[in-house]
Every structure is written in structure tokens, then in C-alpha cells.
Amino acid sequence: MIQHSASPQGGAIPGRLTYAQPVLDKMARHATSGIEGLRMEPPGSGNLLERFLLHRLVLPSGRRHLRMEVYLQAARGWQIPDLCRRAQAAIAEEVGRLTHYERITVNVHVSGTFGPGDAEDLL
Amino acid sequence: MSAEGTPPAPDPKLLVEKASDAAIAARGVVTICDVAVSVGRRGPLGDTRVHVKLSLVAQYGSRLPEVAAEVRELVASAVESGTGCTVTAVDVTVSDLFVPGEPGAQVGMGVDPATGARIDF
Numbered sequence: 001m002i003q004h005s006a007s008p009q010g011g012a013i014p015g016r017l018t019y020a021q022p023v024l025d026k027m028a029r030h031a032t033s034g035i036e037g038l039r040m041e042p043p044g045s046g047n048l049l050e051r052f053l054l055h056r057l058v059l060p061s062g063r064r065h066l067r068m069e070v071y072l073q074a075a076r077g078w079q080i081p082d083l084c085r086r087a088q089a090a091i092a093e094e095v096g097r098l099t100h101y102e103r104i105t106v107n108v109h110v111s112g113t114f115g116p117g118d119a120e121d122l123l
Numbered sequence: 124m125s126a127e128g129t130p131p132a133p134d135p136k137l138l139v140e141k142a143s144d145a146a147i148a149a150r151g152v153v154t155i156c157d158v159a160v161s162v163g164r165r166g167p168l169g170d171t172r173v174h175v176k177l178s179l180v181a182q183y184g185s186r187l188p189e190v191a192a193e194v195r196e197l198v199a200s201a202v203e204s205g206t207g208c209t210v211t212a213v214d215v216t217v218s219d220l221f222v223p224g225e226p227g228a229q230v231g232m233g234v235d236p237a238t239g240a241r242i243d244f
Contacts (some may be wrong), residue, residue, distance in 0.1 A: 014213075
């Protein structure tokens, strides 16, 4: 299980605080749910080798710094860079609100596009 | 201190039970998935030192550092008052988040899927 961990902020009792990958996935999904024109990929989809290699790189890079890899699909006709920027901002804000990380890097991978004739939400 | 004067080491099962019961009471905790304790050597005053590691499911929207801090306080208080051991650290792993109404949201893991209310077990 890929985990992200860091030391807690203050507190009399010491201990580590660790987040499992599904926790960050749910935050990202929730943060982007209100953004029209994109949808998150379900966990485990896509190029397995690429995802494996990317996940290998997703390691705690510091106690206050989190780097996330997010996979999404963009609706055809939308400006993909704009969608990605909105997704990055929303995810960073949500994760920053719910966790202790002070610096959050969100790398967005656009794995494909979808249109009105395609299947509804993947999740 | 002589060996005769030191209290016996507590049963690890008792420590796990106390830690689990205490952690579930923290705000934002939906269920406790796993609890492990490491009982260390006695300190200079003859106390037994305990390191607790637990994983939990938290309610979505809770600030997780605050949830973890409350879990640490409750677990340390319960273990120390109930067993006399000194808690050196409480490691918390948030293994998942519970979103009420979400399909497949931890059904059967101590949560009422309709209301999100916690069911102790």
C-alpha cells in the first residue's frame, strides 16, 4: 500500500500520522467533482506499467510537502490546460484543508477525452 | 528497583482493547481497523513503555491532524490510567475516508450506510 506520512503538528503525545492512498484519492475525487468538463479515472485503470512507475515515484518528499499524481479525463471541446489548472487548485486546496501538508504539488495526467456519446461517469 | 517491586507487564490484548475503545470515541473516527502495541523495556522508574500503532477510517470532512491528535490523547489517557503503562507514541494511519451515501462506503465495517452513524462492535 502506498502511503504518505509525516510527523504530526504539535500535540503532547508524539506519533506519526500516515495517509493511505485511498484517502488522497477520495479527496481528489471530491475536490474535482464540481468541475465541469473532467472526470477522474477509477483507481487501477489506465496503463498499468505507467501507473506502476509513476506510483513508484510518489514517495513522501518531505514532512510538509506532498506530491500527488492524479489521473483524469477531459471532455472534448474544453480547454485541457484550463481544466488541469482548476483541478490542481481544487485538489491542493482540499488536501491542504484536511491534512497537515503545507506544500502540495499536484501532477495531473490526462489519459484521454470523453464526449456526450461515451459512458457516463466512470465512478 | 528490584524485580519483586515492579508491576507485571500488562497483557497486550488488554492494551489493544483499551486503545481501540478509546480511539473510537474520538470525533471524526468512523471505525478502527487495526491496533498493534509494542511493549518496551521498563524505564528507569520501573514503568512499562508502550508504543501504539492503529489504523482507522475517518469521516470525510474532518481535519485529519485534529482527529489524530484527539486519538492520541484519548488512547494515551486510557492506556495509562487503565494499565499504568507509559505511552511513548501513538502512530495513526488513516486508511480510508467514509463519505455518507457513497456507494460501497464501508458497509459492514461498523457504519450505518444510511446515516453514516457509527456502530460500535
